Amino acid sequence: MDEKDQITYAADIVSIKEAHRRIGPYIHRTPVLTSGSLDSLAGKQLFFKCECFQKGGAFKIRGATNAVLSLEDDQVAKGVVTHSSGNHAAALSLAAKLRGIPAYIVIPKNAPKCKVDNVKRYGGQIIWSETTVQSREAVASKVQQETGAVLVHPFNDKRIISGQGTISLELLEQIPEIDLIIVPISGGGLISGVTLGAKAIKPSIRIVAAEPKGADDAAQSKAAGRIVTLPHTNTIADGLRAFLGDLTWPVVRDLVDDIITVDDREIVEAMKLCYEILKVAIEPSGAIGLAAVLSNQFRNNAAWKNCNKVGIIISGGNLDLNVLWESFS
Amino acid sequence: MDEKDQITYAADIVSIKEAHRRIGPYIHRTPVLTSGSLDSLAGKQLFFKCECFQKGGAFKIRGATNAVLSLEDDQVAKGVVTHSSGNHAAALSLAAKLRGIPAYIVIPKNAPKCKVDNVKRYGGQIIWSETTVQSREAVASKVQQETGAVLVHPFNDKRIISGQGTISLELLEQIPEIDLIIVPISGGGLISGVTLGAKAIKPSIRIVAAEPKGADDAAQSKAAGRIVTLPHTNTIADGLRAFLGDLTWPVVRDLVDDIITVDDREIVEAMKLCYEILKVAIEPSGAIGLAAVLSNQFRNNAAWKNCNKVGIIISGGNLDLNVLWESFS
Numbered sequence: 001m002d003e004k005d006q007i008t009y010a011a012d013i014v015s016i017k018e019a020h021r022r023i024g025p026y027i028h029r030t031p032v033l034t035s036g037s038l039d040s041l042a043g044k045q046l047f048f049k050c051e052c053f054q055k056g057g058a059f060k061i062r063g064a065t066n067a068v069l070s071l072e073d074d075q076v077a078k079g080v081v082t083h084s085s086g087n088h089a090a091a092l093s094l095a096a097k098l099r100g101i102p103a104y105i106v107i108p109k110n111a112p113k114c115k116v117d118n119v120k121r122y123g124g125q126i127i128w129s130e131t132t133v134q135s136r137e138a139v140a141s142k143v144q145q146e147t148g149a150v151l152v153h154p155f156n157d158k159r160i161i162s163g164q165g166t167i168s169l170e171l172l173e174q175i176p177e178i179d180l181i182i183v184p185i186s187g188g189g190l191i192s193g194v195t196l197g198a199k200a201i202k203p204s205i206r207i208v209a210a211e212p213k214g215a216d217d218a219a220q221s222k223a224a225g226r227i228v229t230l231p232h233t234n235t236i237a238d239g240l241r242a243f244l245g246d247l248t249w250p251v252v253r254d255l256v257d258d259i260i261t262v263d264d265r266e267i268v269e270a271m272k273l274c275y276e277i278l279k280v281a282i283e284p285s286g287a288i289g290l291a292a293v294l295s296n297q298f299r300n301n302a303a304w305k306n307c308n309k310v311g312i313i314i315s316g317g318n319l320d321l322n323v324l325w326e327s328f329s
Numbered sequence: 330m331d332e333k334d335q336i337t338y339a340a341d342i343v344s345i346k347e348a349h350r351r352i353g354p355y356i357h358r359t360p361v362l363t364s365g366s367l368d369s370l371a372g373k374q375l376f377f378k379c380e381c382f383q384k385g386g387a388f389k390i391r392g393a394t395n396a397v398l399s400l401e402d403d404q405v406a407k408g409v410v411t412h413s414s415g416n417h418a419a420a421l422s423l424a425a426k427l428r429g430i431p432a433y434i435v436i437p438k439n440a441p442k443c444k445v446d447n448v449k450r451y452g453g454q455i456i457w458s459e460t461t462v463q464s465r466e467a468v469a470s471k472v473q474q475e476t477g478a479v480l481v482h483p484f485n486d487k488r489i490i491s492g493q494g495t496i497s498l499e500l501l502e503q504i505p506e507i508d509l510i511i512v513p514i515s516g517g518g519l520i521s522g523v524t525l526g527a528k529a530i531k532p533s534i535r536i537v538a539a540e541p542k543g544a545d546d547a548a549q550s551k552a553a554g555r556i557v558t559l560p561h562t563n564t565i566a567d568g569l570r571a572f573l574g575d576l577t578w579p580v581v582r583d584l585v586d587d588i589i590t591v592d593d594r595e596i597v598e599a600m601k602l603c604y605e606i607l608k609v610a611i612e613p614s615g616a617i618g619l620a621a622v623l624s625n626q627f628r629n630n631a632a633w634k635n636c637n638k639v640g641i642i643i644s645g646g647n648l649d650l651n652v653l654w655e656s657f658s
Contacts (some may be wrong), residue, residue, distance in 0.1 A: 031360035033382055037450070052608040053362055114605065121366070236657065268657045275653075276443065279381040279610045279646035281603075317608035321601075323656040328565065328597045 010158045010247040013200035016165035019066040052317030060091035066163030068095040078148035083136035086115025088154035093124030106140045155189025156245030165193030180307035182289040185209035186240040188248025209259040210292035219259040236264045239285035260292040283319040339487045339576035342529035345494035348395040381646030389420035395492030397424040407477035412465035415444025417483040422453030435469045484518025485574030494522030509636035511618040514538035515569040517577025538588040539621035541566045548588040565593045568614035589621040612648040
């Protein structure tokens with residue numbers, strides 16, 4: 001029996017199925033889209049799980065709702081608090097609204113306006129921080145002490161990971177024959193949940209992470225065999241700038257089969273295909289899975305030669321489009 | 330027995346069901362999306378039938394495929410020809426490719442580039458015309474004589490109308506409780522098919538057309554009780570500039586319950602909501618149904634007070650987005 005068999009990960013198929021029962025009435029079962037034109041480009045059959053159509057415009061509502069509904073009444077009486085560049089922030093605001101409790105949201109100054117607007121729309125109370133992870137965490141900690149609110153971390157949390165894992169239950173029910181799933185990676189909450197869910201249902205399935213070259217801490221971590229953080233990040237994919245946590249790292253280390261990194265030019269090219277061919281309005285982080293499947297790093301990897309039915313998780317669709325609207329006026 | 334009972338319209342539930350069986354293997358069953366935020370804005374429960382996700386990016390493939398597959402071998406041996414501002418053009422090219430015959434496409438010079446690109450992508454042979462209906466028809470007629478190709482009219486054709494009507498079969502299967510459907514109107518092929526299909530399945534259902542103020546020939550026709558054409562049109566909705574034909578007019582006259590007109594500002598506002606809230610990448614014509622349901626003309630109409638579950642057909646998603654991509658470079 002080797003070491004891996006003894007590891008207990010942060011979530012499992014039981015906690016993921018529990019999460020799905022808990023959040024089912026409050027989330028969308030998002031559709032899976034396909035495109036003959038994109039299949040031809042990729043040389044694979046692609047299945048796009050469109051979490052951009054999820055409530056709040058991203059998958060984050062799954063984990064946030066699971067976390068907020070899991071808490072006892074006395075735990076949440078004073079509200080919830082988090083720090084997030086945007087999509088988890090909006091999701092937690094929405095989940096808190098559902099439960100009738102306040103949500104305190106620490107947002108870095110460089111968050112996209114549309115994501116901040118979503119937080120306001122769902123009634124979250126915004127507290128600004130600097131852009132570094134250190135500042136975000138310090139401000140959240142201060143708010144937590146002052147308000148007595150419960151911290152709901154954006155990814156390093158069992159309830160969050162279990163909630164995000166519900167995507168696998170739906171996707172493998174919608175398209176059981178998928179043999180590989182490509183998942184954006186940032187802090188690792190999404191990919192941990194998806195991996196733990198999918199490999200429990202279908203052990204032969206492969207999971208590939210897609211990461212921006214300008215924030216490739218996960219690829220570096222996997223290569224080094226330990227969590228690597230970066231002094232700074234530089235990518236258009238504003239949702240993919242966080243680093244792995246101690247709950248997500250073991251899943252990435254042991255169960256994620258590979259990490260493909262792509263540059264911002266490839267991400268924009270994939271966004272263009274998503275808007276113009278697939279007709280989905282997505283954010284850069286949401287396009288990275290398509291960018292990965294079209295990259296040479298993926299195409300030239302013999303390990304994926306026999307994987308022909310590829311699930312791609314389009315994680316979210318919150319993008320400032322003012323330049324487009326101004327062009328019509 | 331009044332006069333209406335004696336009228337036979339261009340399609341019926343039999344021809345529509347036949348069309349669905351014929352085209353089923355070649356089209357997408359498009360998903361229906363919902364949004365709590367848009368429901369709140371409209372004060373109704375909205376169900377968006379997303380034909381922007383259809384093959385070719387618009388509903389047009391339904392009618393075009395039905396027409397091309399309905400023809401006998403000797404009829405289509407020399408190919409098909411049409412004139413279209415874009416979406417029917419691409420759809421006919423795709424349908425012809427399916428059958429291995431040439432498609433000759435007459436396109437007015439002012440068609441959006443992305444629609445012309447779609448025609449090229451699907452292997453259609455492009456012949457340019459001036460922008461008027463007269464020029465489009467004259468050039469198509471000439472091509473028809475020279476090549477021996479069969480004309481497949483974009484809307485004034487029983488097979489086209491039956492094909493577009495398949496949307497109703499799907500929509501009322503997906504959401505049977507819908508009590509009103511809002512449909513963009515141009516030449517009337519889409520709304521005729523949808524109306525004949527929906528009212529056969531559910532006679533109590535109401536059908537409302539949405540039309541741009543700058544091309545309001547259908548509203549004027551309905552008011553005058555005869556087909557009215559306009560000397561010129563002026564609207565951002567490039568897919569909604571055609572006039573009714575003799576096969577579509579009787580349906581609009583007798584069975585379409587009302588026509589709501591909206592201006593270009595309202596169309597752009599609805600587009601913005603579609604991109605930013607619903608996360609679908611659509612063209613102006615595709616947004617007009619949402620614009621109509623949000624208009625005062627609709628809200629203040631007592632006839633729709635009890636219609637609370639509204640189907641909206643998002644007709645297509647082919648829009649030039651270069652201004653957006655340039656902003657990333």
